[in-house]
Amino acid sequence: xxxxxxxxxxxxxxxxxxxxxxxxxxxxxxxxxxxxxxxxxxxxxxxxxxxxxxxxxxxxxxxxxxxxxxxxxxxxxxxxxxxxxxxxxxxxxxxxxxxxxxxxxxxxxxxxxxxxxxxxxxxxxxxxxxxxxxxxxxxxxxxxxxxxxxxxxxxxxxxxxxxxxxxxxxxxxxxxxxxxxxxxxxxxxxxxxxxxxxxxxxxxxxxxxxxxxxxxxxxxxxxxxxxxxxxxxxxxxxxxxxxxxxxxxxxxxxxxxxxxxxxxxxxxxxxxxxxxxxxxxxxxxxxxxxxxxxxxxxxxxxxxxx
Amino acid sequence: xxxxxxxxxxxxxxxxxxxxxxxxxxxxxxxxxxxxxxxxxxxxxxxxxxxxxxxxxxxxxxxxxxxxxxxxxxxxxxxxxxxxxxxxxxxxxxxxxxxxxxxxxxxxxxxxxxxxxxxxxxxxxxxxxxxxxxxxxxxxxxxxxxxxxxxxxxxxxxxxxxxxxxxxxxxxxxxxxxxxxxxxxxxxxxxxxxxxxxxxxxxxxxxxxxxxxxxxxxxxxxxxxxxxxxxxxxxxxxxxxxxxxxxxxxxxxxxxxxxxxxx
Numbered sequence: 001x002x003x004x005x006x007x008x009x010x011x012x013x014x015x016x017x018x019x020x021x022x023x024x025x026x027x028x029x030x031x032x033x034x035x036x037x038x039x040x041x042x043x044x045x046x047x048x049x050x051x052x053x054x055x056x057x058x059x060x061x062x063x064x065x066x067x068x069x070x071x072x073x074x075x076x077x078x079x080x081x082x083x084x085x086x087x088x089x090x091x092x093x094x095x096x097x098x099x100x101x102x103x104x105x106x107x108x109x110x111x112x113x114x115x116x117x118x119x120x121x122x123x124x125x126x127x128x129x130x131x132x133x134x135x136x137x138x139x140x141x142x143x144x145x146x147x148x149x150x151x152x153x154x155x156x157x158x159x160x161x162x163x164x165x166x167x168x169x170x171x172x173x174x175x176x177x178x179x180x181x182x183x184x185x186x187x188x189x190x191x192x193x194x195x196x197x198x199x200x201x202x203x204x205x206x207x208x209x210x211x212x213x214x215x216x217x218x219x220x221x222x223x224x225x226x227x228x229x230x231x232x233x234x235x236x237x238x239x240x241x242x243x244x245x246x247x248x249x250x251x252x253x254x255x256x257x258x259x260x261x262x263x264x265x266x267x268x269x270x271x272x273x274x275x276x277x278x279x280x281x282x283x284x285x286x287x288x289x290x291x292x293x294x295x296x297x298x299x300x301x302x303x304x305x306x
Numbered sequence: 307x308x309x310x311x312x313x314x315x316x317x318x319x320x321x322x323x324x325x326x327x328x329x330x331x332x333x334x335x336x337x338x339x340x341x342x343x344x345x346x347x348x349x350x351x352x353x354x355x356x357x358x359x360x361x362x363x364x365x366x367x368x369x370x371x372x373x374x375x376x377x378x379x380x381x382x383x384x385x386x387x388x389x390x391x392x393x394x395x396x397x398x399x400x401x402x403x404x405x406x407x408x409x410x411x412x413x414x415x416x417x418x419x420x421x422x423x424x425x426x427x428x429x430x431x432x433x434x435x436x437x438x439x440x441x442x443x444x445x446x447x448x449x450x451x452x453x454x455x456x457x458x459x460x461x462x463x464x465x466x467x468x469x470x471x472x473x474x475x476x477x478x479x480x481x482x483x484x485x486x487x488x489x490x491x492x493x494x495x496x497x498x499x500x501x502x503x504x505x506x507x508x509x510x511x512x513x514x515x516x517x518x519x520x521x522x523x524x525x526x527x528x529x530x531x532x533x534x535x536x537x538x539x540x541x542x543x544x545x546x547x548x549x550x551x552x553x554x555x556x557x558x559x560x561x562x563x564x565x566x567x568x569x
Binding site: 055 | 411412418420427431449453457
């Protein structure tokens with residue numbers, strides 16, 4: 001995803017002479033092509049995220065369209081007040097970009113698990129929040145953000161994520177990645193969409209249960225109308241690499257009609273003292289094909305009984 | 307102008323039963339010189355692209371800046387009466403919704419990084435305007451400031467000026483007791499800034515220093531202004547209490563009398 005990000009950013013920088021990239025001394029073998037092609041619109045601010053974010057706000061206040069770039073929680077939680085006051089309050093066009101959202105840096109340990117970021121960022125005024133699932137969604141996010149006039153947070157995965165679909169239109173509503181007039185629908189944000197798609201295939205193959213799958217990279221601004229395509233399903237199961245409180249599934253609770261049931265598959269709030277690959281940690285914390293299938297099957301049965 | 311700033315600030319803080327008059331008075335002379343002789347501004351065109359950018363990082367002392375802006379004609383002096391009142395845009399921490407104000411602050415340690423970004427923007431686009439950031443001494447406890455102090459010389463931001471209102475008193479006591487900054491000039495020099503120290507109430511000295519910018523090509527400038535908290539009013543000078551207290555009606559009369567102003 002980070003490769004898709006930088007390649008699209010370079011394409012956009014060729015079109016938009018005000019586009020500026022500020023990195024927090026991270027992005028080895030990722031950001032160099034941008035720095036080489038646009039030396040006047042690139043800055044390595046050093047290992048100093050508060051200053052990086054303040055500088056980005058200053059640049060944006062003078063007409064630049066700025067992306068900050070770092071990993072995990074560094075461009076968000078480390079400098080959340082700079083995002084709140086300097087960027088959001090002043091409605092400046094700065095996108096804080098985090099590589100390694102969720103458990104992507106699994107074996108780096110708890111410091112590198114970005115699992116509270118969505119909850120914090122969602123509460124900030126004027127901030128658009130985007131969490132793409134694959135390189136194609138990342139491209140669309142960067143295209144949108146390159147001319148977006150306000151603040152944003154872009155939560156990326158890491159590297160090597162496979163393309164999962166080619167549905168476009170992130171701002172119109174959740175992307176219908178697997179369409180079905182089913183009772184149950186799976187709704188994911190971020191790269192955990194891959195788990196949802198595998199679960200849907202398993203349910204079809206082993207249980208002959210058809211479920212729709214949606215990807216939702218745009219988490220804010222949204223409203224109940226934005227999610228309207230979801231409301232025709234009786235049972236929603238959301239997936240996210242984030243704690244439940246304040247996350248994506250949580251945000252749907254307030255928006256959904258009473259007739260729609262919601263199961264939120266998210267991470268426990270307890271901190272992880274274990275390391276492991278992203279796949280291992282998903283297993284460990286229940287973001288699995290099996291967990292999705294179990295809920296879907298019991299929901300499907302309940303629907304049949306009804 | 308300094309006296310007028312103090313008189314306005316005293317009336318505003320008293321009327322609003324607000325705080326931070328001591329730190330407003332300590333920088334009043336600096337503001338008077340800046341807004342009279344140094345900053346290139348157009349009061350009728352606050353967003354004039356070639357203006358110098360002034361950022362108040364010690365946003366809690368905004369009464370003095372609002373006064374300076376009104377005195378320069380950015381908005382009517384009469385509006386100062388609404389300071390801190392219900393529905394007013396003149397909030398008690400500086401607000402960018404007010405004509406002539408570049409940036410809202412209030413949480414400390416935000417002004418200098420933002421100023422670095424502006425100064426860098428000017429460099430990258432070959433603009434001649436300058437950035438002035440007014441800092442308190444207490445807010446130099448904030449790590450974000452030292453990130454910016456490291457950043458500015460590395461990027462040769464000689465269009466950036468940090469002014470430290472070094473009045474030696476912060477929220478719970480003297481700077482020396484809470485978290486000592488001395489030797490402050492040496493610290494800035496070690497971070498590769500051009501540094502000058504000045505009596506922050508000596509208009510001639512302030513003007514002379516700020517008329518000769520940049521002091522060293524390629525280096526940002528730091529003016530350490532030795533000031534007195536509550537300067538100009540005997541019972542306020544060097545008193546921690548006036549970080550918090552608003553003058554009551556009788557005290558306001560005394561303040562205005564000491565300043566030589568009509569009530």
